[in-house]
Amino acid sequence: MIKKLCSFIMVAFLCGAANAAVDSGLVASAEQYLNSITGLNGVFVQTANGKQERGNFAMLRPGRVRLDYDNMPVQLISDGRDLYFFDKSLDQITTVPLTSTPAGILIRENIDLENADINVIETSDLGDTYSLKMNLRGQEGLGNMTVVFDKNPVRLNAWTVIDATGAQTDVVFYDLTAKTNFPSDYFQIQRHRTVSTSGGDSFYD
Numbered sequence: 001m002i003k004k005l006c007s008f009i010m011v012a013f014l015c016g017a018a019n020a021a022v023d024s025g026l027v028a029s030a031e032q033y034l035n036s037i038t039g040l041n042g043v044f045v046q047t048a049n050g051k052q053e054r055g056n057f058a059m060l061r062p063g064r065v066r067l068d069y070d071n072m073p074v075q076l077i078s079d080g081r082d083l084y085f086f087d088k089s090l091d092q093i094t095t096v097p098l099t100s101t102p103a104g105i106l107i108r109e110n111i112d113l114e115n116a117d118i119n120v121i122e123t124s125d126l127g128d129t130y131s132l133k134m135n136l137r138g139q140e141g142l143g144n145m146t147v148v149f150d151k152n153p154v155r156l157n158a159w160t161v162i163d164a165t166g167a168q169t170d171v172v173f174y175d176l177t178a179k180t181n182f183p184s185d186y187f188q189i190q191r192h193r194t195v196s197t198s199g200g201d202s203f204y205d
Contacts, residue, residue, distance in 0.1 A: 023123045024114075026130050030147070031113045033154040034106060037061060040156070042176035048169040057173060060180065062109035063098065064187035078107065079187050086189050093189060105134060105145060106159075129157055 037059070044057040044067065055069040063080030073088035078098050085094040098104040105111070105118055113120050113134070121144070122133040128151055135144040141164055148158040158172040 021122065022120055023125065023130075026123045026125060027113050027120050027132065029130075029154055030132050030149055031111055033149065033156075034111045037156075037178075039178060039180035039182065040176050041179040043174040044171050045174070046169060046171045048167070057176075058179070058182065058186070059107060060182055060187065061107050063107050065107050066187055075189075077187055077189060078104075084189055105136070106147070128152075 039058070039060040041056070041058045044055055046053045046055070046067075046069075053069050053072060055067055058066045063078060065076070065078045067076040069075070075084075075086040075088065077084045077086065081098060083096045083098050083104070085096070087093070098107075110116075112118065113132070117137045118134055119137040119140075120132050120134045124131045129148050130151060131146050131148045133144060133146040136142060143161065143163040145162075146160045147156070149155065150157050156173055156176060158170070160171075161169045163169075
């Protein structure tokens with residue numbers, strides 16, 4: 001795990017140092033792979049704000065993703081429309097439109113990396129892996145996302161998301177396997193509380 005994480009950090013460093021260039025062959029390879037995915041399940045290691053967290057990752061296209069953290073009462077879930085940040089300790093949720101996040105690029109129904117609203121601004125070929133740096137065309141201020149893929153076979157390796165404030169989150173994936181038979185409510189928040197403007201709490205199932 002340490003070796004893979006160190007390798008990913010080096011990839012991210014080299015991507016930032018290299019002159020921006022786009023290899024259409026790498027873009028086509030990534031696009032073909034991403035569109036071939038229906039569902040994935042595995043382990044992730046996240047590094048953000050100097051802290052490292054581990055948990056379980058699940059993805060089901062189109063539109064659904066879920067990250068459960070081992071040592072934090074936090075859950076990230078997309079139901080295909082919105083991205084929810086669920087703080088279980090407070091029983092509260094923060095909602096962000098999925099279309100406003102770079103991560104939404106990976107779970108849309110049809111991934112077109114050349115002709116749609118996705119703008120690939122840089123690619124890097126680093127031997128066993130390659131990476132694509134991308135953002136949403138016309139929404140560059142929302143941040144960008146660099147996705148790293150293994151080459152042979154092509155598969156998701158890691159991603160780095162830089163948000164509109166410049167905050168960086170690195171996520172490395174392990175033991176990813178194909179999976180589609182998730183429970184019907186797996187990508188939904190089961191229960192949450194929102195703070196009412198009238199002074200009380202509202203509960204939703």
